[in-house]
Amino acid sequence: MSNRACNKMWADTHEELHYLLKEDLSSHEAKPLAGPMMIFQMLTTFYIKYVQIFRNLEDLYEQMVHPQKRRIIHHVLEGVMGRILELKDEMVKLEFSEFHYCDDVLQDLKLTPEALEIPIPRYFMKNKVKVIKNREKILSQILSESSTRVEKEIGTKTLTQEEAIQIIQIVERARQGRLRAKFMSEIRMEEERENLAKQQSASTLSPDVAATLIQKVWRGYMQRKISRKERIEEMIFLDMEPLPHFQKPSSTELQTQKRYQQRQVVQEVHEVEYQEALVTIKEQVRSVEGPDIQDTLQDQIRQWFIECRNITGKFPDYPDAEKGGSAAIFASKTPQEVLQELAAQEEKKKQKNKEKKDQKSDKDKKEKKKKKEKTVKEEEEGGWKMSQSNFLSTVAEGQRTYEGVWQNRDEHTNLSQNYVAELIKEEKCKEVEEEIRVQVDELMRQELENLKMAVDRDKNMKKKGKKGGKKKKSKKEKKKKGKDLTANRTIDSLYEELVREGLLIKPENIQLSEFKGEYNYLGTTLRQTDIEPMPSLLDVKQLITLYGILPLGSQAVHEKAPLVKSLLLAGPSGVGKKMLVHALCTETGANLFNLSSHNIAGKYPGKIGLQMMIHLVFKVACLLQPSVVWIDNAEKTFYKKVPQSEKKLNPKRLKKSFPSILKSMKAEDRVLIIGTTQRPFEAELKSFCRTFQKIVLIPRPDYTARFVLWKSIIEQNGGILTNSLDLSSLAKITDGYTQGHLIQAAKDILTERRIKQLHMKPLTAGEFIGPLAKQEPVYQEEEESFKDWYVKTPLGKKRAKAAKESENGGKEKGPKGKEGKKKGNGGKKKGKKKK
Numbered sequence: 001m002s003n004r005a006c007n008k009m010w011a012d013t014h015e016e017l018h019y020l021l022k023e024d025l026s027s028h029e030a031k032p033l034a035g036p037m038m039i040f041q042m043l044t045t046f047y048i049k050y051v052q053i054f055r056n057l058e059d060l061y062e063q064m065v066h067p068q069k070r071r072i073i074h075h076v077l078e079g080v081m082g083r084i085l086e087l088k089d090e091m092v093k094l095e096f097s098e099f100h101y102c103d104d105v106l107q108d109l110k111l112t113p114e115a116l117e118i119p120i121p122r123y124f125m126k127n128k129v130k131v132i133k134n135r136e137k138i139l140s141q142i143l144s145e146s147s148t149r150v151e152k153e154i155g156t157k158t159l160t161q162e163e164a165i166q167i168i169q170i171v172e173r174a175r176q177g178r179l180r181a182k183f184m185s186e187i188r189m190e191e192e193r194e195n196l197a198k199q200q201s202a203s204t205l206s207p208d209v210a211a212t213l214i215q216k217v218w219r220g221y222m223q224r225k226i227s228r229k230e231r232i233e234e235m236i237f238l239d240m241e242p243l244p245h246f247q248k249p250s251s252t253e254l255q256t257q258k259r260y261q262q263r264q265v266v267q268e269v270h271e272v273e274y275q276e277a278l279v280t281i282k283e284q285v286r287s288v289e290g291p292d293i294q295d296t297l298q299d300q301i302r303q304w305f306i307e308c309r310n311i312t313g314k315f316p317d318y319p320d321a322e323k324g325g326s327a328a329i330f331a332s333k334t335p336q337e338v339l340q341e342l343a344a345q346e347e348k349k350k351q352k353n354k355e356k357k358d359q360k361s362d363k364d365k366k367e368k369k370k371k372k373e374k375t376v377k378e379e380e381e382g383g384w385k386m387s388q389s390n391f392l393s394t395v396a397e398g399q400r401t402y403e404g405v406w407q408n409r410d411e412h413t414n415l416s417q418n419y420v421a422e423l424i425k426e427e428k429c430k431e432v433e434e435e436i437r438v439q440v441d442e443l444m445r446q447e448l449e450n451l452k453m454a455v456d457r458d459k460n461m462k463k464k465g466k467k468g469g470k471k472k473k474s475k476k477e478k479k480k481k482g483k484d485l486t487a488n489r490t491i492d493s494l495y496e497e498l499v500r501e502g503l504l505i506k507p508e509n510i511q512l513s514e515f516k517g518e519y520n521y522l523g524t525t526l527r528q529t530d531i532e533p534m535p536s537l538l539d540v541k542q543l544i545t546l547y548g549i550l551p552l553g554s555q556a557v558h559e560k561a562p563l564v565k566s567l568l569l570a571g572p573s574g575v576g577k578k579m580l581v582h583a584l585c586t587e588t589g590a591n592l593f594n595l596s597s598h599n600i601a602g603k604y605p606g607k608i609g610l611q612m613m614i615h616l617v618f619k620v621a622c623l624l625q626p627s628v629v630w631i632d633n634a635e636k637t638f639y640k641k642v643p644q645s646e647k648k649l650n651p652k653r654l655k656k657s658f659p660s661i662l663k664s665m666k667a668e669d670r671v672l673i674i675g676t677t678q679r680p681f682e683a684e685l686k687s688f689c690r691t692f693q694k695i696v697l698i699p700r701p702d703y704t705a706r707f708v709l710w711k712s713i714i715e716q717n718g719g720i721l722t723n724s725l726d727l728s729s730l731a732k733i734t735d736g737y738t739q740g741h742l743i744q745a746a747k748d749i750l751t752e753r754r755i756k757q758l759h760m761k762p763l764t765a766g767e768f769i770g771p772l773a774k775q776e777p778v779y780q781e782e783e784e785s786f787k788d789w790y791v792k793t794p795l796g797k798k799r800a801k802a803a804k805e806s807e808n809g810g811k812e813k814g815p816k817g818k819e820g821k822k823k824g825n826g827g828k829k830k831g832k833k834k835k
Helices: 003-029 036-063 067-095 103-109 129-155 161-202 207-237 251-312 335-357 359-380 392-406 421-455 457-479 491-500 523-528 537-553 555-560 577-588 606-623 658-664 685-691 703-716 727-733 739-749 752-756 765-773 780-791 794-807
Strands: 566-570 591-594 627-632 671-677 694-697
Touching: 003 036, 003 067, 003 392, 036 067, 036 103, 036 251, 067 251, 067 392, 067 537, 067 555, 103 523, 129 491, 251 421, 491 606, 537 555, 537 577, 537 671, 537 694, 566 577, 566 780, 577 591, 577 627, 577 671, 591 606, 606 627, 606 658, 606 671, 658 685, 694 780, 703 727, 703 739, 727 765, 739 765, 780 794
Parallel strands: 566 671, 566 694, 591 627, 627 671
Antiparallel strands: none
16 A cells, blocks of 8 residues: 555545544434434444444554554544444443344445454554563473473383383384284285286277277266366356465465565654654754743743732742642633632632531432432433443544644655654653753742742741641551562562463464354344344454453553453353464463463462462563463352362362452453353352353354355365365254364364375265264254353343343333333332433
């Protein structure tokens, strides 16, 4: 992409964002809406449009070369990411479901389901390449040292003479058996050759008959070849089959890849130049304009002293550094306004004294206010209103900077897209002025104290006593600190200890794109017929991106977006739960801590040891964020009843400490707790749902997903797709089998010997039936048990309750939006309203 194309794309995306921001802000100020269908359509349209803008901005950030433009794009990009997460949270609260189907909105916008796919920003990993490489080196060194120690311990074992003789005898007998088998196979081959020669000599044909037979076979072979070629050409002409060598990259694709790599190099060069310019221009501003700024500030502050002295008859109090120092004085204020502020402060002091005397009357007033607010809320609750956003301000700020600085800027001279020195100078002038202001404030405070000492000595003594009292409070506040069990240890030693204990493991290099899936095209139709569909694998993939990758990848998004501290992946074995955990770590560069019950068994025994283990894990996780804490077989940690075979392992060690762990996790800590389970019904539901904030049910793949999976799995294992392999029927007969089953079947069939025979003997669907028959599929009863368990979760209960209310036609509502009583219900019931 050229610079001109980047700038045009940037202008188009900001134009779309301008109209979308207007609609979004007007929806916050509009009257409450009624009707869940209208609300859901509004939210989904906003969601889809923001996803499209997010995709464009992510491409721009990767292709743009100008360093200052990239910073604005990054700022807007984080705001759009956070807004997408906020809209997703609103959709979940509205529908009481993690999965949404919006075919009608996509049709209205004339988009395909691919428009819903959320891209993963590539800068998540680019900014951490050096850190991740250093971390991998340290991990590999520690693991190699631990493995050598284990080998030395094993190598010290000595064998007795009898054991050594037995091993030698077994190896020698196996060698002799292989030789005998080889000789026997050679003898059989010779016998078969002799029999074939005898048969050929016995059955002789005349030359004419033999010639006709040869012609018949040859002409049939050539005609079949010609017809096959014509069929392929016809299918290509009808666009029902891809062109030959379609999967190979074309010359244009190779050229774009080269251009992309060249632009990445230019980005790095321009970034280095920009960082150097920040330092040099700041030094120039400080040396040239610094003395003038200092003189003007001192003159302004002295003039303020004199004016306040002439009007009030006394010198003013100098603002503290916490309040902004002299910047608070000259925030467009005159000396008269300063006098009014002083008078207002005195009135506030008088009001505080009155409030202490009249606490009882204030309580009565507060109760009355609460009643009034309740009545107002009840009147407003007739409809749904969008909640306030934490990210619209950042998006609007980026839009304003674009419109004010870059929209009408002439850049014909800046063909190489280098930094603009004027903009840097404006920023650095403000920074230099703030730095000089701090120094001037210290000097002018001393000057003001000297003036007060000369004129108002008595008042100065009183103020000193007050200042001393404040210092004592700050010292008391400093004493309040949390306990650190490893205060004297370095982070490297803690990291090494966790690796050696096996609590910090190396994640597998798996990309999220390897988790194949397809959109559920029957979701809306099933919901219209009051049938809750099973989610598709593509929906699960999007949830991992929304709840895991985007918050862990960006600090600003994690702090302001709806906080997700814990996530549970539930589903039958082989659906890809562990794969998603490793993919999340590789996409964000996160550390992976394994706190599974089988992994922590026997480590850090006792209560003190458990406290130390939790402290070590979460201290390292917070210091080296982003981090993922993984609990495999999470149902074991929350067992209803521990089996006798597992009582020695004590799998419920971490159960009681999870509430305190979740409370200690803050918005600043990019740490995510992920649990994976294939038997969630064996766990206590209340404690399970309290620990895991979000529950994602991963189903077995449907027909479309299996069709896509068979294609990718066969190609990854060295297979070749031909017309003889009927993928449609293969996907149909493998209903109930998971991704793990399909991969195992492909590995069993596509051996080295079979891959060599593919050109002569292409693959067929019947070959995969044998290996699949040996495996146990996921039956419908097991899938129904997962559905029944999910209905018992908090979100599932809300969904079922909403479905029952919609079936009954809803309850009658009174005049102020209150729910009226229904005759024949046998009691008074108050229904909860959806927000």
